[in-house]
Each structure stands twice: as C-alpha cells, then as structure tokens.
Amino acid sequence: MKIVQAKKDKGADFVFVTDKINLVAPLVLVFGNRLLLEDQNLYAEIKEMFPAGNIVFGSTSGEILEDKVSDNTIVLTAIEFEKSSYLVKSKNVKEFDNNETALGSQLISEFPKKGLKHVYVISEGSTVNGSALIEGIEKEKHISIGLSGGLCGDDDRFEKTLASYNSNPKEGEIVAVGFYGDTLEVTSANYGGWTGFGPERIITKSKGNILYELDGKPALDLYKKYLGDKANELPKSALLYPLSVKTSENAQPIVRTILNIDEDQNTMILAGDVPEGSIVQLMMSTVDDIAEGASIAAKYATKNREKRPELALLVSCIGRKLVMDQRTEEEVEEVLDVIGNQSKIIGYYSYGEMAPFEGDNACKLHNQTMTLTLISE
Structure with a gap:
C-alpha cells in the first residue's frame, strides 16, 4: 500500500x-x-x-x-x-x-x-x-x-x-x-466514554428518528427543562448532553445526539432511530x-x-x-x-x-x- x-x-x-x-x-x-x-x-x-x-x-x-x-x-x-x-x-x-x-x-x-x-x-x-x-x-x-x-x-x-x-x-x-x-x-x-445521569424515561411516541414524547410528555419540552439556559443554544448545546437509548432492559445502549429540533411540532430529530418503548437517559462526559x-x-x-x-x-x-x-x-x-x-x-x-x-x-x-x-x- x-x-x-x-x-x-x-x-x-x-x-x-x-x-x-x-x-x-x-x-x-x-x-x-x-x-x-x-x-x-x-x-x-x-x-x-x-x-x-x-x-x-x-x-x-x-x-x-x-x-x-x-x-x-x-x-x-x-x-x-x-x-x-x-x-x-x-x-x-x-x-x-x-x-x-x-x-x-x-x-x-x-x-x-x-x-x-x-x-x-x-x-x-x-x-x-x-x-x-x-x-x-x-x-x-x-x-x-x-x-x-x-x-x-x-x-x-x-x-x-x-x-x-x-x-x-x-x-x-x-x-x-x-x-x-x-x-x-x-x-x-x-x-464512547459517556455516563448516564438523571431519571430514566420511556419513549412513548416516535417515528423513525423523530422523537415526540417521553413518558407521555413532549420530548423537546422535557429536554429544554434539563438544559436550562443552554436550551437557547439548541441544537448545538444538545451535543454536550446526548441520550442513551436502550430498546430493552438488557440491550446494549446506543448513544443518540440531536441533529435538529422542530419548534412547531415540539419534536427532536436525531441521527438515528429511537424506537417507541425504548428506555432513555441523559448522558455526560469529561475530557x-x-x-x-x-x-x-x-x-x-x-x-x-x-x-x-x-x-x-x-x-x-x-x-x-x-x-x-x-x-x-x-x-x-x-x-x-x-x-x-x-x-x-x-x-x-x-x-x-x-x-x-x-x-x-x-x-x-x-x-x-x-x-x-x-x-x-
């Protein structure tokens, strides 16, 4: 070569x-x-x-x-x-x-x-x-x-x-x-090297890579609540707090970041699928x-x-x-x-x-x- x-x-x-x-x-x-x-x-x-x-x-x-x-x-x-x-x-x-x-x-x-x-x-x-x-x-x-x-x-x-x-x-x-x-x-x-924190939630509504609801509540609203002041910097700020997604209790977790948000639909568009019924948790990491x-x-x-x-x-x-x-x-x-x-x-x-x-x-x-x-x- x-x-x-x-x-x-x-x-x-x-x-x-x-x-x-x-x-x-x-x-x-x-x-x-x-x-x-x-x-x-x-x-x-x-x-x-x-x-x-x-x-x-x-x-x-x-x-x-x-x-x-x-x-x-x-x-x-x-x-x-x-x-x-x-x-x-x-x-x-x-x-x-x-x-x-x-x-x-x-x-x-x-x-x-x-x-x-x-x-x-x-x-x-x-x-x-x-x-x-x-x-x-x-x-x-x-x-x-x-x-x-x-x-x-x-x-x-x-x-x-x-x-x-x-x-x-x-x-x-x-x-x-x-x-x-x-x-x-x-x-x-x-x-990766990322660690989950905060409560685990269930995806109650999604379609492909679009996330609508967590625990029956609008996902974007919940995510903004966690981000606090950083919510004004979405979608960039979401890169610091990705989601851990497990399709079942024993499944290998997959990390998902947010590519974009839709304020009108109150949804989050992720890089890959987020199936309904999956267990979701916020993640963070250090250098x-x-x-x-x-x-x-x-x-x-x-x-x-x-x-x-x-x-x-x-x-x-x-x-x-x-x-x-x-x-x-x-x-x-x-x-x-x-x-x-x-x-x-x-x-x-x-x-x-x-x-x-x-x-x-x-x-x-x-x-x-x-x-x-x-x-x-």
Whole structure:
C-alpha cells in the first residue's frame, strides 16, 4: 500500500506532508470544512494532482491528519492498493424520496459480492436517518462483509453537509467504498466514554428518528427543562448532553445526539432511530473519559488483528470535540499509542459514526464515539 497525504489551509495551496510520489489509480479521500468544499474549483484542483484518482469528498466538523486535529482546513489521503482493489458507488437521498433503507439496499446491491471484504460509507449527515441507511445495507450484504463509516459534519452550524464521488461536493450524497482482496485485512470498532445521569424515561411516541414524547410528555419540552439556559443554544448545546437509548432492559445502549429540533411540532430529530418503548437517559462526559474511550476503541479495533494497520480511518463525534475543546488532540494521541506511529491516519469529526459493537458483526449507528477502521494489505 502506497499512501500520499496533503493538507490545505483556507486561502492556501495543498502542502504535502508525505513524499509526493506517483500513484496508480489511487483512492483519494478528501475531508474538509464545508465552506471550503463549496469552492467550485476544488475538484478540478485535486483531479490535476491525481489524474487517475477516484476522488471521494466529505464535509466535516474538524479534520484529522496524523496526530493533529484542525479546523477550516482540507485533509487528503491518496491510497494505491498493491495487492487488493476497491470500487466506489454513490447515490443521492433525493432519488429515493428520502427512503434511506431503500437507498442502502440499492447501494450495496451494486457491489459484486465475490471477494468483497468491507464497505466504508461516507454519508450526508444533516438530514439522513443513519439507522435506516445501515439497515438497508445490512439487509442485502452477507454478515461476513464488514461495514463502517460516518455521517458528514458541518462544524456546529447544522446548516448542511456535503459529499460526492468524482464531482464537486453536493448535498444529499451517500458514497460507499468497497474493498476487495484475499490478503486485505480490515477491522473496525467504536467506543464512547459517556455516563448516564438523571431519571430514566420511556419513549412513548416516535417515528423513525423523530422523537415526540417521553413518558407521555413532549420530548423537546422535557429536554429544554434539563438544559436550562443552554436550551437557547439548541441544537448545538444538545451535543454536550446526548441520550442513551436502550430498546430493552438488557440491550446494549446506543448513544443518540440531536441533529435538529422542530419548534412547531415540539419534536427532536436525531441521527438515528429511537424506537417507541425504548428506555432513555441523559448522558455526560469529561475530557479524561473521552480520551480513555478513544484508547478503548483502538484496543477493540486492533484486537485479534494479524497485520499491523497501514491506514487508520478515524471518525469521531463533534460532541466529543466540543467537550474536549483545546485538548481534542488527546484522543487522537491515545489512538496512536495503541495502533503505533507506523500507521497513516486520516479522519474527521462527524454527526454520526458507523461500526459494530465489540464482539458483534452487525454495524450500528453511534453518536459520541471514536470509531476506527484499520486497513492493511
């Protein structure tokens, strides 16, 4: 595997952080601030750098390159696979009337199954129901095929997110990269580091990822009551206090953050499904707990691996970044301590993360976690 990495600051040219070498048909992953990705010349600029490259874009809430976290930048990693191959497909949610389950099923059906080891998804993040998207993919793929990825971000603006494949970044795009090869090893894992507090409540009315009522009362009103003065800063302030959602008493809890609120309907729109009857509790965390969570995620991802990871794709949640503030890079350093400095790292801060629970094969949508996808040939 040959890897070239570069970074672009606002108003500047790309600067290579590795040796600039010629690559054969590379996969070029480009993560960056949404406002910078709106530059209509950007795709042509990168295509000139990598004429034979297949270029995938995703907007972010912060960019990760090696051991550094930056804002208002674009980070780029170009990968030439020497023993394996890849295939990229994309769809737009508008083509499917916002039916993410149908989109996911159609998207995965276009990948030849022979030799397919893993699918990595970079999805629109501002309106998508990530749970439904994953459900559609999981329904059509074999359980042995791995699935991970993330929802694009837009800092803490929550205005719109962008993604694309071999075109200028646009709204509503969902891009999937399929990895093929007998010698290819891909592992993924996630972990949070958040703790529940306050009373547990029951979801008494919801539809998909829209939360209407808790214990028979308007969910948004209850949530605002807990937030107090911070309610005026919604939906940004919700990132500091996500919800723990358990579909049953013994189920593994899934963390859900709020993507948006609807004042007229008095509802909360979350990144993934919140089924009726689920048990809900507010959550909070500290900088140290989040950093430790990143370390645990890295340990899960490296557990039972046969080869040293050559490339690490990191997706962490914007909520973690807001809590850690000036100490954000500590969680990336914790990951590096586990996987080693030999691995090339690229990633971004997101509105949602996709990975299986430890010890499980089925992918789930998470919020407030550090998610790793480790790749080697």
